[in-house]
Each structure stands twice: as structure tokens, then as C-alpha cells.
Amino acid sequence: MSATVLIVDDEPDVARYLTMALRANGYTAVTADSVEHGLEEVHKARPDLICLDIMMPRQSGITMYTQLKNDKTLRSIPVIFISGVGHEDPWDFRSFVPDESIPPPELFLEKPIDAELFIESIEQLIASTRGREGGPNK
Amino acid sequence: MKTDARSADPRRLMDIVHAALFEEIPFNVAVIDRDYNIAAANSSFTDRFGDWRGKKCYEVYKKLHQPCDECPSAQVFETGKTIVADAVGIDQHGKPTHYVGHVAPLRLTEDGPVDYVLEMTRTVTGTRSWQQEYQILFDRVPCYITVIDKDYRIVRANEAFRHSFGDVLNRYCYEVYKRRKSKCPNCPAARTFRDNKVHNSNQVGTDRRGQDVHYQVTTSPLARSGDQVGHVIEISTDVTAVRKLERDVVEAERLAAVGQTVAGLAHSIKNILMGLEGGKYIVSLGLKKGDEEMVNEGWEMVERNFAKTTTLVKDFLSFSKGRLPQLQMVNPATLVNEIVDLYKDITAQSGITLRSEIAEHVRRAPLDPDGIHTCLTNLVSNAIDACQMGEQKGSEVVIRVREKGEKLVFEVADNGCGIDYEIKQKVFTTFFTTKGGEGTGLGLLTTRKIVQEHGGKIVLESEKGQGAHFRMEFPRKRLMTLWHEGHGKQSSQKKQVRS
Numbered sequence: 001m002s003a004t005v006l007i008v009d010d011e012p013d014v015a016r017y018l019t020m021a022l023r024a025n026g027y028t029a030v031t032a033d034s035v036e037h038g039l040e041e042v043h044k045a046r047p048d049l050i051c052l053d054i055m056m057p058r059q060s061g062i063t064m065y066t067q068l069k070n071d072k073t074l075r076s077i078p079v080i081f082i083s084g085v086g087h088e089d090p091w092d093f094r095s096f097v098p099d100e101s102i103p104p105p106e107l108f109l110e111k112p113i114d115a116e117l118f119i120e121s122i123e124q125l126i127a128s129t130r131g132r133e134g135g136p137n138k
Numbered sequence: 139m140k141t142d143a144r145s146a147d148p149r150r151l152m153d154i155v156h157a158a159l160f161e162e163i164p165f166n167v168a169v170i171d172r173d174y175n176i177a178a179a180n181s182s183f184t185d186r187f188g189d190w191r192g193k194k195c196y197e198v199y200k201k202l203h204q205p206c207d208e209c210p211s212a213q214v215f216e217t218g219k220t221i222v223a224d225a226v227g228i229d230q231h232g233k234p235t236h237y238v239g240h241v242a243p244l245r246l247t248e249d250g251p252v253d254y255v256l257e258m259t260r261t262v263t264g265t266r267s268w269q270q271e272y273q274i275l276f277d278r279v280p281c282y283i284t285v286i287d288k289d290y291r292i293v294r295a296n297e298a299f300r301h302s303f304g305d306v307l308n309r310y311c312y313e314v315y316k317r318r319k320s321k322c323p324n325c326p327a328a329r330t331f332r333d334n335k336v337h338n339s340n341q342v343g344t345d346r347r348g349q350d351v352h353y354q355v356t357t358s359p360l361a362r363s364g365d366q367v368g369h370v371i372e373i374s375t376d377v378t379a380v381r382k383l384e385r386d387v388v389e390a391e392r393l394a395a396v397g398q399t400v401a402g403l404a405h406s407i408k409n410i411l412m413g414l415e416g417g418k419y420i421v422s423l424g425l426k427k428g429d430e431e432m433v434n435e436g437w438e439m440v441e442r443n444f445a446k447t448t449t450l451v452k453d454f455l456s457f458s459k460g461r462l463p464q465l466q467m468v469n470p471a472t473l474v475n476e477i478v479d480l481y482k483d484i485t486a487q488s489g490i491t492l493r494s495e496i497a498e499h500v501r502r503a504p505l506d507p508d509g510i511h512t513c514l515t516n517l518v519s520n521a522i523d524a525c526q527m528g529e530q531k532g533s534e535v536v537i538r539v540r541e542k543g544e545k546l547v548f549e550v551a552d553n554g555c556g557i558d559y560e561i562k563q564k565v566f567t568t569f570f571t572t573k574g575g576e577g578t579g580l581g582l583l584t585t586r587k588i589v590q591e592h593g594g595k596i597v598l599e600s601e602k603g604q605g606a607h608f609r610m611e612f613p614r615k616r617l618m619t620l621w622h623e624g625h626g627k628q629s630s631q632k633k634q635v636r637s
Contacts, residue, residue: 011409013439017416020432024423084408112411115419 003126004028006047008038008064009082010056014111018051018082021115027122035059039067042074048126052105054083062096069102078106078125082113165239165258170195170211177254186261188230195257199227210241211255218243218252224262236266282353282374285360286311286327293369302376304346311372315343327370330357334367341374342622352381352622384593384619391590406450413443463506463591465621470503470510470539470546471496477514477537481522490525490533492518497540503614504621509588510548516581517550517608524554524606546612553605585610593620 022029032038166183210223224238239259243252277297285294326337353374360369420436485492525533593616600606
């Protein structure tokens with residue numbers, strides 16, 4: 001069974017690019033252009049990993065992330081934050097999520113993302129999650 | 139003519155009067171001979187200086203053993219003329235005593251030499267101390283004090299003023315303060331001369347080294363009540379250092395904004411690069427698979443993001459156009475009404491109510507009307523978008539203007555979809571847009587830049603789903619600083635042109 005990755009990004013080009021890269025590497029990609037649709041897809045598609053943009057209309061990726069981590073049934077899904085705000089920029093996870101009970105995301109990828117690096121990161125994260133849970137690999 | 143039984147002989151009467159005068163007059167009176175012996179003194183003198191009999195005047199007045207260096211009595215003996223003198227002596231209790239009075243010649247024969255001098259002095263120790271205190275206060279108070287007459291000539295100036303502006307007595311105040319040839323327009327002293335009232339004003343002058351001096355001046359009338367004002371006292375506080383600090387704060391905020399702008403620009407470029415990267419990847423994948431449709435899709439993505447680059451560069455150039463606010467004294471309500479006129483049709487078509495709330499007593503303010511127009515346009519346009527994104531009916535956008543303490547406040551509030559806490563953190567600091575691929579994210583950044591250039595700040599209050607409320611606050615003090623600075627610059631530019 002191929003792993004499913006949910007991409008939540010309001011930028012259609014980004015969603016399309018990551019979808020193509022994932023599909024070319026044997027993954028199932030599901031997309032959502034907002035947090036509301038993203039949460040619907042999480043319940044519908046039960047993804048193995050979520051790629052989450054930060055800045056989106058109405059609700060931000062941080063809000064969705066907080067909701068995921070507060071939900072026992074969804075908490076274990078690894079999340080990659082994808083944003084134009086890089087590590088060197090004044091972006092501090094705790095300034096957005098002061099609640100220490102919510103862990104930081106598994107990975108933060110700074111745009112623009114190299115497709116090869118992206119796929120490698122996905123493979124590693126899914127492998128380690130499945131290894132932890134004793135599930136099958138891709 | 140019948141004479142009163144108790145009437146005295148006129149000569150006898152004068153003797154009585156003289157004796158009474160000598161004793162009762164509220165002066166210290168002493169008669170001194172040519173050898174400085176005190177020949178007679180009244181009780182007031184005795185009370186002040188103690189027993190004088192058989193003593194020299196310098197022993198009694200000053201507790202000295204030889205005549206004083208500048209003896210007024212000696213001068214009167216020599217010239218035969220009355221003089222006014224003041225001196226400091228020591229009273230019978232050993233305390234310094236300031237006294238001032240007349241020293242007059244006394245002759246035993248009408249044309250003869252001066253045989254005695256009559257010293258009539260009044261103790262002024264209390265008054266003198268007060269005068270000294272006043273003088274110290276006048277000179278040392280950390281502000282400029284000048285007294286000017288009706289011709290605008292400076293008749294008195296304290297030490298602080300003389301230190302900054304040099305020798306100023308009898309010079310025209312406008313010449314000294316501002317190096318002008320004629321009276322300043324809106325002269326606060328002129329207003330005081332006119333209405334006998336206190337006036338305050340902010341001014342920029344030029345000190346003796348040619349440096350600009352910013353000062354706050356208060357003019358007060360110097361006149362007895364009801365009389366015409368003969369002089370005006372000008373008390374000015376030098377606020378040059380404060381103005382510099384205010385400018386430094388504005389400059390620091392400008393620099394911080396530049397830093398955040400650069401970070402924001404990088405963020406925006408990264409998003410476009412991501413689109414270009416995606417297009418390139420899809421083209422490459424299509425070529426590898428021989429899938430023409432995929433190649434076309436990828437190429438379109440490249441073209442789309444290429445176009446975004448062009449838009450971003452244009453917007454950025456417009457944003458970065460360095461320009462100081464072109465301040466004009468405007469009615470803030472007029473600016474709000476212009477925006478309502480501009481957007482009323484668009485909002486009506488979208489079923490959104492647009493209205494203004496203009497508080498009473500909103501005063502005119504030095505603002506850049508184009509700049510504020512841009513700010514309000516950006517905020518109203520965002521508010522309209524937020525209403526269109528929201529799901530509730532009865533959407534409304536309100537533009538308000540009011541005074542809040544010493545601040546002029548513009549507000550744009552909507553009941554649209556609201557803004558998330560995290561987005562609120564970023565709303566003014568990056569080029570982020572929540573309009574998908576449509577916006578460049580520069581609108582709010584530009585707005586903040588303009589507000590900061592006016593010395594103000596922009597605040598966002600919003601709850602998710604509850605609408606957003608943007609507030610632009612302009613401290614009037616800062617606006618006035620910019621306004622005066624602008625005028626100062628204009629006048630110094632004129633000076634350069636003249637030179």
C-alpha cells in the first residue's frame with residue numbers, strides 16, 4: 001500500500017508541484033487549499049504525513065497543526081511545515097505556539113524546495129513513523 | 139487775627155517737628171563729623187547697630203578699625219553733594235545688614251564747608267536677599283528668559299539666553315532668535331501685546347553658532363492689571379535634544395521597517411522560486427516521460443511565476459520609493475469622506491454596507507493626504523475582501539476618525555472573516571498575503587510604512603470569525619515635530635538659496 005501524503009497549501013502551483021513529485025515517486029497525494037478542507041481530508045484520507053503551509057487565508061497552518069496535536073487520533077501523524085519563512089528569519093515556533101505540550105513539527109522545509117530532497121525527507125519520516133508503529137513501509 | 143492759646147512759636151514748632159522726624163522717621167539716621175565720629179544717631183540706628191557714643195562710623199557700621207575703602211561720607215565731605223549709596227554692614231548681633239540711603243552734607247554756616255554728613259539709610263536685607271534669589275533664578279533657570287518691549291527689542295535676557303544667543307540687549311528679538319529682518323509671522327509676543335494674555339508656541343530659531351534651536355515659548359504680559367502691556371516676558375524651553383530623540387525614534391522605526399521589509403521581500407521571492415522550481419520539475423518530468431501535456435503544464439507554471447516576479451518588482455519599486463511625507467494641514471474628515479465616495483459603489487454592488495463615523499471636534503492635522511489616502515484605500519480594500527470571504531450576511535465596513543487624548547486616530551473595522559492570532563503576528567512584518575496567488579502582500583506593509591513615516595503606529599485587533607479592526611494612531615506631538623522640521627528644512631533650503 002502506497003503511503004498517502006496530504007498537502008495543505010493555498011498556492012495552487014505549490015500544491016501541484018509537490019503532488020507531481022510525490023506521484024512520480026509512488027506516493028498518493030491529496031491536496032487541500034485551506035485549513036478547513038485540510039481537516040476534512042485528514043479525516044477522510046487518513047494520511048501518513050501532512051505537508052502544511054503556514055500562511056493561508058482565514059486560518060493559518062499553525063492553527064491546523066495545533067488542532068492535529070490536540071487530537072489523540074491524529075497526533076501521531078508527522079507534519080512538515082513548508083514556508084517561505086526560513087530558519088534564519090525571525091520565525092520561532094514557540095512564539096506562535098507557546099503551549100509546551102505541543103511538540104514542534106517533525107520537519108521544517110524552507111521554500112523553494114528541491115524535489116529530490118523533499119522526497120528523501122518524506123521517505124525518512126514515513127519510514128521512521130512506520131518503524132515506530134511496526135507498520136509496513138511504502 | 140485771633141491766635142490759639144496752644145499755638146507755638148513757629149521756630150519752636152519746627153524744632154519739635156525736626157526732633158520728632160529725627161526719631162520717628164523709619165530710617166537709620168546718623169550724623170557724622172569729618173573725623174568719622176558719630177555725633178548723633180536716632181533710636182532706629184541704635185536699635186540696628188548698637189551703642190554708637192564715642193565711636194567712629196566704620197566701627198559701628200562695619201566693625202572695622204579704619205575707614206572704609208570707598209567711604210560715601212568722605213565723598214560727600216569732598217564734593218558737598220548728596221549721594222545715594224548702598225552698603226553691607228554688620229548689625230549689633232553680628233549679622234550682615236544690607237542698607238541703602240541718602241548721604242547729605244550739613245553745614246553750620248550757609249556758605250561754609252561741610253561740617254557733618256547726615257546718613258539716612260534703610261535696611262534692605264530682606265529685599266536684597268529676595269533680589270539675589272530672583273537674579274539667580276532668572277539667570278540659572280534651565281530655559282531662556284527675555285523681556286521685550288513694544289518695538290520687539292530685548293531689554294533683559296538671562297544667562298542661559300545670552301550663552302546660546304550672545305550679546306542681545308537692545309537687539310530685535312526676531313533678529314536674535316531667527317536672524318530675520320522683520321517680525322515673525324504668528325509671533326506669540328505680538329498676540330500677548332494685543333490681548334494681554336499668555337500664549338504658547340513651538341518655534342525653531344538659530345543660535346549664535348548657526349545651529350537650529352527648537353524651543354517651546356510662553357509669552358506673558360508684563361503690565362499692571364488693566365494697563366496696556368508695556369513689555370512681554372518670553373520664557374522658552376530648549377527642546378532641541380528632545381526633538382532629536384524623537385527623530386531618532388522615528389529613524390530607528392524606519393530602519394526596523396527596512397529590515398523587516400527585506401525579510402519580507404525574501405519570503406515573497408522564495409514563494410515565487412518555489413513556483414518556478416515546480417514548473418521546472420514538471421517540465422523535466424514531462425520530457426522524461428514524453429508527456430507533452432505535462433511539459434505544457436510545467437511551462438505554464440514557469441510563465442505564471444515569471445509574471446509574478448514582474449508584478450512583485452513593480453509593486454516593490456512603488457513601495458520602496460523613498461519619500462518623506464509631504465505634509466499639509468488637512469481636515470482628517472475630508473480624507474475619510476473621499477474613501478467612502480471611492481468605494482461606495484463597489485461595496486453596494488457586493489451587498490456590503492460602507493459607512494463613516496466622524497467624531498465631533500476632530501481637528502486639522504499635518505498629514506500627507508496622498509499617503510493617508512493610500513493607507514485607507516489598502517485597509518478598506520482588505521476589509522471588503524475579508525467581508526467577501528466571510529460567510530455571514532449583513533457585512534459592514536466602517537471607517538472612523540476621532541481624537542484619542544493627544545492622538546489622531548483612524549480606524550477601519552469590518553465584520554468579515556477575521557484574522558488568526560498567528561497571522562496577526564506576521565501581518566505587518568512580511569509580504570505575506572492570504573489571497574492565494576493574487577496579492578503581493580505589500581498593501582499592509584506599505585500602509586505601515588506610511589504610518590511610521592508620520593511618526594504613528596498601526597494596530598490590529600481581530601478575532602477569528604469576528605472581523606478585523608485596524609487602528610492607525612498618530613501622536614499629534616510627533617506630527618507637529620515633523621511639520622516644524624519640514625518648515626525648518628524649507629527655511630534652511632531658502633537660506634542656502636539666498637547664500
